[in-house]
Amino acid sequence: MKKCMMKVCDLVCPEKKQAFSNVSLSRNTVADRTCDLATNLYDQLMEKGKDFVAFSLAVDESCDASDTAQLSVFIRGVDSNLCVTEELLGFKSMHGTTTGKEIFEEVSKCVTEIKLPWDKLVGLTTDGAPAMCGKKSGLVGMVQEKMREENCAGELTVYHCIIHQEALCAKALKMEHVMTTVTQVVNFIRAKGLNHRQFKSFLEECGSEYADVPYHTEVRWLSRGKVLNRCFELREEICQFLETKGKDTAELREQKFLCELAFLCDISSHLDALNLQLQGRGRIITDMYAAVRAFKTKLCLWENQMLQGNPCHFPCCQSIKAQISTAVFPCAQFAEKLSVLAAEFSQRFADFDAQKCKFELLSNP
Structure with a gap:
């Protein structure tokens, strides 16, 4: 990539060649930049989250090629101007069992870290697995119990992923x-x-x-x-x-x-x-x-x-x-x-x- 850009620089802007040659592409530098981008995006999401009047979560758990369970949590929030924000909230590796309680703990951690109140949660979409949609020991039951503990007056609408249902x-x-x-x-x-x-x-x-x-x-x-x-x-x-x-x-x-x-x-x-x-x-x-x-x-x-x-x-x-x-x-x-x-x-x-x-x-x- 850098060699290619240097050749482009020779033709397009030769006076900037030194600036291009000074760009570091070491593993540590690229990793640091990626972390900085991720931190910045997360900070932006936290800032937008303060204005949410309601938000919903979509949770999916699936095994990767190494048989490690990966839990992905997506959030969609809307502010008073009806501006919708849709973003990946968290991506957690679960190396042990994936019971409803453990999934709930990870989801709860994601919501708490971004400082969102539970009474603004209005929707929850899952992949339909028993650990997800169980009324007592599943994620759905535990989220509803958490909302009762927090004295949330709103109703939680629960869905089985519409694309998964169609499949x-x-x-x-x-x-x-x-x-x-x-x-x-x-x-x-x-x-x-x-x-x-x-x-x-x-x-x-x-x-x-x-x-x-x-x-x-x-x-x-x-x-x-x-x-x-x-x-x-x-x-x-x-x-x-x-x-x-x-x-x-x-x-x-x-x-x-x-x-x-x-x-x-x-x-x-x-x-x-x-x-x-x-x-x-x-x-x-x-x-x-x-x-x-x-x-x-x-x-x-x-x-x-x-x-x-x-x-x-x-x-x-x-x-x-x-x-x-x-x-x-x-x-x-x-x-x-x-x-x-x-x-x-x-x-x-x-x-x-x-x-x-x-x-x-x-x-x-």
């Missing part, structure tokens, strides 16, 4: 057998270096527009849709490659499997599009809830269309249906899947439905 809804489809087969195929191609190199060369020889198949990772919700779509597009090339390796491809060529793969590709693409709508900074819950309600309405429309044998919103299904007999394509089965998915959305988002009046007041005063 969990997909499990109601019960099409793991298709995903398992696809994952096994991808792992066979990607797990061994020789197979992977040969497959990429094979795709190049075939003149395919795709150069590879991606891995599927359970914790990366969007990876499933990407893997399914790529495998569907490359289904013929994958079968040919597996046959050169002496693998049985009878299941991959079955009409029933291809229909299920096409349906799973399409519905995963729709779910991924919704997931992306729910992500990002500055998203407010009324917009997110509106996106979920719109998706539930779409599911009803798609179910009716599927019952009529019209998969117009499912391009992969249309592609397969054109290749096989219309009578073979299981429209009724897929319509039932869409009905089950709609019911799962209604059940999982029942706590959001209970807040419908408040959302409508905020979105349309």
Whole structure:
């Protein structure tokens, strides 16, 4: 980086070359600068926190690559001018157990350090784990107990992360057998270096527009849709490659499997599009809830269309249906899947439905 900047300096501002050469990039200097930036940001957050009339917390606990539990605490506060501040409040490594009590202690420490009063806490979002949402020994129960001890008059609204809920809804489809087969195929191609190199060369020889198949990772919700779509597009090339390796491809060529793969590709693409709508900074819950309600309405429309044998919103299904007999394509089965998915959305988002009046007041005063 420094060598590059020196060359730029020679052309752009040679008189400043000495100033650039004096910049220290040692490990200690860079670490100190990072600490100074972090301290400054924290001080700014504390200053803004004094003006908060209300704030909410979002808490998530997940293991990293070394199996250490990492607890992240985000804060969103609003002042009297309706200026919203959204920031990472704390990031704690938990080397022992991660019970509700221990999580609460870390969250309580974050709130206390920034000198925020508990009576201004109005919302708490968790990842839905028992240690988080338990009414007595979980984080939610302990926060509510803490607010009672502090004689807080306000009501605490508790949510299960809306993006996580949406990802969990997909499990109601019960099409793991298709995903398992696809994952096994991808792992066979990607797990061994020789197979992977040969497959990429094979795709190049075939003149395919795709150069590879991606891995599927359970914790990366969007990876499933990407893997399914790529495998569907490359289904013929994958079968040919597996046959050169002496693998049985009878299941991959079955009409029933291809229909299920096409349906799973399409519905995963729709779910991924919704997931992306729910992500990002500055998203407010009324917009997110509106996106979920719109998706539930779409599911009803798609179910009716599927019952009529019209998969117009499912391009992969249309592609397969054109290749096989219309009578073979299981429209009724897929319509039932869409009905089950709609019911799962209604059940999982029942706590959001209970807040419908408040959302409508905020979105349309």
